[in-house]
Each structure stands twice: as C-alpha cells, then as structure tokens.
Amino acid sequence: MSKLWGGRFTKETDKLVEEFTASITFDKELANEDIEGSIAHVQMLGDCDIISTDDAKTIKEGLQKIQQKINKGEVEYLVEHEDIHMNIEKLLIDEIGAVGGKLHTGRSRNDQVATDMHLYLKKQTKSIIGLVNEVQKAIIEQAKGNINTILPGYTHLQRAQPVSFAHHLLAYFWMLERDKERLQDSLKRINWSPLGAGALAGTTFPIDRQQTASLLGFEKVYPNSMDAVSDRDFIVEFLSHASLIMTHISRLSEELVIWSSQEFQFIELDDAFCTGSSIMPQKKNPDVPELLRAKTGRVYGNLVGLLTVLKGLPLAYNKDMQEDKEGMFDTVATLDGSLRLLAPMIRTMTVNKDKMHQAVSQDFSNATDIADYLVTKGLPFRQAHEIIGKIVLYAINNQKFLLDLNIEEYQQFSPLFKPDIYEILQPKNVVGARNSQGGTGFEQVKNQLAFAEQFVD
Numbered sequence: 001m002s003k004l005w006g007g008r009f010t011k012e013t014d015k016l017v018e019e020f021t022a023s024i025t026f027d028k029e030l031a032n033e034d035i036e037g038s039i040a041h042v043q044m045l046g047d048c049d050i051i052s053t054d055d056a057k058t059i060k061e062g063l064q065k066i067q068q069k070i071n072k073g074e075v076e077y078l079v080e081h082e083d084i085h086m087n088i089e090k091l092l093i094d095e096i097g098a099v100g101g102k103l104h105t106g107r108s109r110n111d112q113v114a115t116d117m118h119l120y121l122k123k124q125t126k127s128i129i130g131l132v133n134e135v136q137k138a139i140i141e142q143a144k145g146n147i148n149t150i151l152p153g154y155t156h157l158q159r160a161q162p163v164s165f166a167h168h169l170l171a172y173f174w175m176l177e178r179d180k181e182r183l184q185d186s187l188k189r190i191n192w193s194p195l196g197a198g199a200l201a202g203t204t205f206p207i208d209r210q211q212t213a214s215l216l217g218f219e220k221v222y223p224n225s226m227d228a229v230s231d232r233d234f235i236v237e238f239l240s241h242a243s244l245i246m247t248h249i250s251r252l253s254e255e256l257v258i259w260s261s262q263e264f265q266f267i268e269l270d271d272a273f274c275t276g277s278s279i280m281p282q283k284k285n286p287d288v289p290e291l292l293r294a295k296t297g298r299v300y301g302n303l304v305g306l307l308t309v310l311k312g313l314p315l316a317y318n319k320d321m322q323e324d325k326e327g328m329f330d331t332v333a334t335l336d337g338s339l340r341l342l343a344p345m346i347r348t349m350t351v352n353k354d355k356m357h358q359a360v361s362q363d364f365s366n367a368t369d370i371a372d373y374l375v376t377k378g379l380p381f382r383q384a385h386e387i388i389g390k391i392v393l394y395a396i397n398n399q400k401f402l403l404d405l406n407i408e409e410y411q412q413f414s415p416l417f418k419p420d421i422y423e424i425l426q427p428k429n430v431v432g433a434r435n436s437q438g439g440t441g442f443e444q445v446k447n448q449l450a451f452a453e454q455f456v457d
Contacts, residue, residue: 021319022079024087026326033119034084035067037112037195040215042103050205051102059103062096063088084116085109106205107198110229110317114194117328119216121238122190124332125183131339132180132245136456138346139173140449142166147445150427151266151356152365161368162360162427165351166449167440173452175248180455182241190234193218197228200316230316232306232324239303242331246296249338253289256349260286265355270348273341288341295334302327360427362401364392369430370402370421377416387413 039060046056066088069075081087086109092100143166153163193213196203202225209221222228259266269286277283309323360366367388374384391413395402403425410417423429435441438448 018082019079021082021322023083023322023325024077024079024081026329027084027113028077028087029325029329030084030113030116030120031070031088032067033116033123034088034112035063035070036119037115037212037216038088038103039063040212041107041195043215044208044211045102045105045205047211048206048208050105050207055099055102058096058099059092062092062100063103065095066091083109083113085112106203106207107196108200108229110199111194111197111225114197114229114231115216117235117325118190118192118194118218121234121328122187122217124336125187125190125238128242128245128332128335128339129180129183130457131336131343132176132183133456134343135339135346136173136176136180136452138343139169139176140452140456142346142349142351143169143173143445143449143452146351146353147442147449148428149351149353149356150360150431152359152363153440159359159363159365161365161434162430163440164431164442164445165356167445170445170448170452172248172252175251176245177452177455179241179245179248182244183238186234186237186241188219189237191217191219192228192234193221194228194231195221197222197225200226200229226316230313230318230321232310232321235324235328236303236306236310239299239306239327239331242335243296243299243303245335246299246338249342250293250296252342253292256289256345257286257293264359266352266359268350268352269345270350272348273345288345292338292342295338299331299334302331357427361403364395364402366402366425366427366430367392369424369433373421373424374414374416379414379416 042051042056042059042063045051046053051059066075075091077084077087078090081090089100089103092103094100146165146169149165150162151165151168152159153161153168193209193216195212195216196207196209213219213221222231256267256269258264260269269284269289271284273286273288274284275287277285305327306324309320313320370391371381371384371388374387375381379387391402391405391410394409394413395405403422407417407419407421410421424433431440432442435444437444
C-alpha cells in the first residue's frame with residue numbers, strides 16, 4: 001500500500017475521498033512547526049533510550065535537511081500523503097531510509113498536529129502583539145501633534161461636545177491596549193504542550209513529556225491526554241481576540257472614511273492608501289479603510305465556524321477538527337495585513353485643523369457649557385437644562401449659533417447671563433474646561449499621552 005497507515009486496508013482510497021479529506025493544501029503552513037516538534041520528539045526518544053542515539057541523530061539530521069529544502073521551495077507536497085505530517089515523514093524516509101519510520105514512535109498525528117498549532121499560534125500571537133504596538137505608536141505620533149486640535153465629538157452621530165482630536169485618537173489607543181493585554185494573557189494557555197498525549201490515551205513508551213515541552217519552549221504540559229488532543233480552546237480564544245481587534249480596527253476605519261469625505265473634510269488620507277475611479281477622474285476613494293471594515297466579517301466568520309465545528313464533538317479527536325486550521329491561517333493573515341496597513345495610514349494622514357475648528361464654531365456642541373455656567377450661578381441643573389433647550393430652539397429659529405446671540409437675547413431667558421458667557425462658549429475654553437481625570441481638557445490629554453507612552457515599546 002502507498003499509505004504509511006495502509007496495512008489494515010485492502011483497497012486504495014478513492015481519489016475523490018483522497019482529495020476531499022486531504023489537508024496538505026493548507027496545513028503545509030505548519031511545515032516548520034512540524035519539523036521543530038519532530039526534532040524535539042526524536043531528541044527525547046534518543047535520550048530516553050527508546051531508539052538508539054545514532055538513529056536519533058540520523059533522523060534529526062534528515063529533518064534538518066528537509067527543512068532546508070522546504071525553506072528553499074524545493075519540496076513538492078503530495079495529496080496522496082494527506083497532510084503535512086505524513087508528507088514530511090515520507091520525505092524523511094526517502095531521505096534517510098527505513099530508519100525514518102522510527103520518528104513516529106510514541107506519538108500520534110493527533111498530538112503532533114496539536115503541538116504544531118500551539119507552536120504556530122504562539123509565534124503568530126507574539127507577532128501580532130508587536131503589530132498592535134506599532135499601531136499604538138502611530139496613534140501617539142498623531143495625537144502629539146493634535147493636542148490643541150478641536151473637532152466635534154459625537155453621540156448618535158450627532159454633534160455633542162467639542163473634544164481634542166488627540167483625545168479622540170487616544171480612545172483607540174486604549175482599545176488596542178486591552179486587545180494587546182488579552183493576547184498577552186492568552187499566551188499562558190497557548191504555551192501548553194500536547195506532545196506525548198498520543199492518539200488520546202498516552203503511550204506505552206517511557207517518554208519524557210517535560211523534556212519535549214522544555215525543548216519547544218512550552219511552560220506546561222497538558223495533564224490529561226484526551227484534553228490535549230481535542231482542545232481547541234486556545235484557537236477559539238485567539239479568534240475571539242482577533243475578532244475584537246478587527247472590531248476596533250473597523251470602528252476606526254469607519255471614522256477615517258467619514259472624516260475624509262467631502263461632507264466632513266476633517267482629514268485627508270495619503271495617496272498611497274487610496275485609489276481612483278475608472279470613470280470619475282475626480283474621485284479619491286478610501287479603499288484601505290473600507291476593506292479593513294469589510295474584512296472584519298471574515299474574521300467573525302472564522303470564529304463562528306470553529307465554534308460550530310466544536311459544539312457537538314465527543315472526546316477525543318475527530319476528523320472534524322481538520323476544519324480548525326484554514327480559519328486560523330486566514331485570520332492570522334487578515335489581522336497581520338490589516339495592522340501593517342493601519343499604522344502607516346494613521347501616520348501619514350493629513351489633519352485639516354481649520355476645517356475641524358470651523359465645524360465646532362458653527363454648531364451647538366457648546367450648549368452644555370451654558371447649563372454648567374448657570375449652575376455655577378446657583379440655578380439647579382434641571383432648570384438650567386430647560387433654559388438652554390429654549391435658547392437653542394430660539395437660535396435655530398433665528399438661524400444663529402450660540403456665539404452669535406447678543407447679551408440681551410441671552411438675558412431674555414435668564415438674568416444670570418453676563419458678558420463672560422462669550423469666553424465660556426469659545427471652543428478652546430469648552431475643551432480646556434474639561435479637566436477632570438480622563439477628560440478632554442488639554443492638560444489631561446498631555447497627562448494621558450505621557451501615560452500611554454509607558455505601554456508601548
């Protein structure tokens with residue numbers, strides 16, 4: 001039989017079955033991790049006298065040669081060998097002869113693939129943490145230059161109160177900081193070794209799981225062999241964290257799209273991150289943030305897909321689990337690409353400070369400050385709120401803004417109004433007055449920036 005496991009079978013696998021069940025088209029992504037795990041495994045087999053040290057040395061050298069060929073693109077993977085594990089084992093046997101068949105002593109593809117994915121996700125999680133950190137640094141750079149830049153803050157997409165643009169940007173910094181912390185925390189659970197759990201029940205060979213865990217840089221070994229081969233919690237957790245990161249990226253992308261529109265003109269994205277129209281020569285389309293917004297859906301889909309695969313599985317390993325990889329690879333690639341684009345796009349965008357200032361000078365986002373003004377004069381807030389509502393309605397009916405009203409108009413509504421109200425209503429004073437901890441006041445934003453810089457490398 002051509003299959004390495006074919007001894008029990010009397011017929012060749014149907015070609016359609018072979019193609020349908022094979023995973024080599026995508027799990028070849030795990031080639032380096034598979035060889036890394038195999039080298040640790042064979043080192044342990046030799047040290048524990050399960051195979052001879054000479055055989056262990058020959059197998060290790062053979063694996064290293066195959067890894068070099070893989071990294072040079074000199075290896076052809078075959079569907080008939082199903083997956084990356086069997087392909088590498090077949091390549092090993094072709095390279096060093098029958099002794100290569102000893103590599104699989106004391107392990108199963110079930111603990112082997114789980115080990116590969118733990119190694120892969122540990123590496124990718126660390127990489128993504130670094131990329132999130134780069135986006136945070138880009139946000140800090142833009143924020144530093146825009147502490148005194150004022151734009152309308154929104155609730156319900158209606159102008160609410162003016163805020164520092166730096167303060168607005170830093171809101172995303174802290175979202176990403178929590179994302180980074182979640183990824184860092186997840187490493188504690190990724191960093192467990194399933195190697196040595198066998199198919200589901202362990203092995204009869206006197207293996208040393210602590211040694212392989214140490215060789216592979218794992219902090220712990222799974223204490224239960226059935227859990228070790230069937231656990232995909234660590235992937236679900238990664239996909240969940242990735243979904244939340246993409247949520248935050250999508251929210252920021254939505255704002256970049258809105259802010260760069262002709263209706264807002266608060267920012268202009270660098271030409272390198274935009275495209276044009278095939279028919280309308282005047283167009284400059286924010287394609288990158290639009291695609292970042294859209295790609296969020298595929299990451300959500302990968303999370304829901306894996307949860308659906310796992311929800312009805314009995315212990316231990318089932319072939320269903322082959323569906324755990326493509327979504328993981330796709331999410332890693334999507335998140336990696338998104339973060340690599342987002343950081344330079346934020347760094348290079350142009351902020352239209354005058355347009356933002358014009359916006360806050362021609363709206364009613366300073367209305368709350370009039371209410372606060374009356375409260376400081378002794379009026380209960382609820383009464384002040386009602387008065388300001390009437391003033392805003394009056395101004396709208398007369399096609400004016402709050403700074404356009406003269407003092408006589410204000411005093412129609414309350415004798416508490418004095419000429420100092422005009423200083424209170426200036427956008428820079430409205431923003432600067434919010435000096436409570438975490439507020440948008442300029443001094444608070446400077447404090448926040450100094451604090452934020454402690455969280456980036």
